[in-house]
Amino acid sequence: MTEMNAPPQPTIVELIKVSKNYPPDVIALADVSLTVETGEMFFLIGKSGAGKTTLLKLICNMETPSNGLIEVAGQNIHRLKGKKLARLRQKIGVAYQDFKLLTDRTVAENIAISMEVSYKKPPVISKRVKDLLAQLELSDKHDAITGELSRGEQQRVTLARAVANSPTLILVDEPTGNLDAATTEKVMNLLNKCKSSGATIIIATHDDSLYRHTDHRIMELCRGKIRRVNGGLQA
Amino acid sequence: MNFWFAVLRQMGRNLRQTWASQCMTLLTVSLSVLIFAFFYLIYTNMLNAGDKLGDDLRLIVYLQDEPGPEMQEQLRRKITDFDQVQEIKFISRAQAYERFAKQLGQNKDVLEDMPTDFLPPSIEVTPLKTLRSLNRVKLFSEYLSKLPVTLKVQYGQDWVERFFYFIRLLSIVVILSGSLLILTTVFMVAYTIRLTIMGRQAELELLRLVGATNDYIRTPFMLEGLMQGFFGSTFGLVSLYSLYQWIKIRFSGPGILYLFNFTFFTPDTIVLIIIASILLCTVGSYMSMQKFLRI
Ligand SMILES: Nc1ncnc2c1ncn2[C@@H]1O[C@H](COP(=O)(O)OP(=O)(O)OP(=O)(O)O)[C@@H](O)[C@H]1O
Ligand SMILES: [Mg+2]
Numbered sequence: 001m002t003e004m005n006a007p008p009q010p011t012i013v014e015l016i017k018v019s020k021n022y023p024p025d026v027i028a029l030a031d032v033s034l035t036v037e038t039g040e041m042f043f044l045i046g047k048s049g050a051g052k053t054t055l056l057k058l059i060c061n062m063e064t065p066s067n068g069l070i071e072v073a074g075q076n077i078h079r080l081k082g083k084k085l086a087r088l089r090q091k092i093g094v095a096y097q098d099f100k101l102l103t104d105r106t107v108a109e110n111i112a113i114s115m116e117v118s119y120k121k122p123p124v125i126s127k128r129v130k131d132l133l134a135q136l137e138l139s140d141k142h143d144a145i146t147g148e149l150s151r152g153e154q155q156r157v158t159l160a161r162a163v164a165n166s167p168t169l170i171l172v173d174e175p176t177g178n179l180d181a182a183t184t185e186k187v188m189n190l191l192n193k194c195k196s197s198g199a200t201i202i203i204a205t206h207d208d209s210l211y212r213h214t215d216h217r218i219m220e221l222c223r224g225k226i227r228r229v230n231g232g233l234q235a
Numbered sequence: 236m237n238f239w240f241a242v243l244r245q246m247g248r249n250l251r252q253t254w255a256s257q258c259m260t261l262l263t264v265s266l267s268v269l270i271f272a273f274f275y276l277i278y279t280n281m282l283n284a285g286d287k288l289g290d291d292l293r294l295i296v297y298l299q300d301e302p303g304p305e306m307q308e309q310l311r312r313k314i315t316d317f318d319q320v321q322e323i324k325f326i327s328r329a330q331a332y333e334r335f336a337k338q339l340g341q342n343k344d345v346l347e348d349m350p351t352d353f354l355p356p357s358i359e360v361t362p363l364k365t366l367r368s369l370n371r372v373k374l375f376s377e378y379l380s381k382l383p384v385t386l387k388v389q390y391g392q393d394w395v396e397r398f399f400y401f402i403r404l405l406s407i408v409v410i411l412s413g414s415l416l417i418l419t420t421v422f423m424v425a426y427t428i429r430l431t432i433m434g435r436q437a438e439l440e441l442l443r444l445v446g447a448t449n450d451y452i453r454t455p456f457m458l459e460g461l462m463q464g465f466f467g468s469t470f471g472l473v474s475l476y477s478l479y480q481w482i483k484i485r486f487s488g489p490g491i492l493y494l495f496n497f498t499f500f501t502p503d504t505i506v507l508i509i510i511a512s513i514l515l516c517t518v519g520s521y522m523s524m525q526k527f528l529r530i
Pocket of ligand 1: 097
């Protein structure tokens, strides 16, 4: 908790010449360098298979880079171990492309997990869960078994879990793939709320409606390489 | 405080999900504790009995001639050469006669015509009351009978040997059932916890991703192992105690139990068995957990 709150660092994610190969010969990322500033909303775009998910997985230490350096909140996340790594991960909320929901648990239990590991009190947890579900129009699904929800609903549960613990860095992988325009707006409203309370947000997406009329930075990947980085409107 | 709340909540979930295999493990642990404790109880009681019998155990070496003081010294040295002993006592012809007369009591007039030196002189050797020297009693008697002045060596040959064979056999059984206890508890507990882990792989992976510490993930499982050990051993010992009581009531009065003065474990031993089981089970769950956390 302490490392990331005080003092606030200007850059939260720093990648220097990062490559990721999967055996035997898949080059998922090649020489990617990138700086994300604290409090920024950053978009990651590119065709399917370009390496967006891989990049997010490297940032949250689900995968280790084959080459290069990755720093999150000033720390080399792949050198961290044990308690320190755990504490840093509590401050990174990730909405996975494949959800990683516990399908035999209720929606509320799924969202609560990220808060339980940092020992939030049960009343605090249940209040936050209800609040998030209301914002994502899922209030009636509080006690539903997660495996029985539609994909669009599961997607929103994943997002709720990612932001529940008020992390300082939020990684979102394809948050609106299965959603209609109105629900997409709800999701973006929630993410913008997180941003205005100080969180840094990295979004990987195919959906250009998310960034078309904003001036957030966008990075386009193409076959593991950076194609271009620029301000939103010029895209 | 919050940590323990989280641990207990997690443990409750584990138990709810895998109670059937938990029960099986509990049963196995108690059964192996029961088997081990059963043999161990017999063993300790036999040892006690052996001690008591050992009290009366003494080797009597009949001598050809009354030894002079010098000879006594020599014999003493010869005897202690073989092994340390508790006591060596020389009985002269006259002392032997007196003792015999005393034993006869009122009938001692039968001795009137006899010479007072018709009984041979002897040495009474009381071995140390350790199991080791009791086990060597036969060797000892052979050694003594080879002394040049010895007429004959006497002790309760037959039963002493048989008894100590029995104790040795029993100690092997105790060691075997002890190993069985260790194997079953460690591996059964490790196995159930592996099952739980595999059934909840997705959840445990996710816990790690959202920043659960190793302690947060591990402690519920360790606690589970600890409980298995505690309840399993308590259950096993309680069953043994009931069995013991039942036998005692059933076969009360003068019998084999009466002879041996059969007793249950002391509280110390009970606590020791429980602690050992708890340790074993916790080690079992720790092993499983480490395997998982390293992946
Ligand atoms: N575990 C893996 N083993 C082997 N190859 C992999 C693995 N994960 C990803 N790849 C490969 O790496 C490349 C980049 O994959 P990635 O998932 O990052 O793409 P993406 O940009 O997220 O695509 P999408 O938009 O479809 O989600 C792909 O060619 C993919 O096949
Ligand atoms: Mg992807």
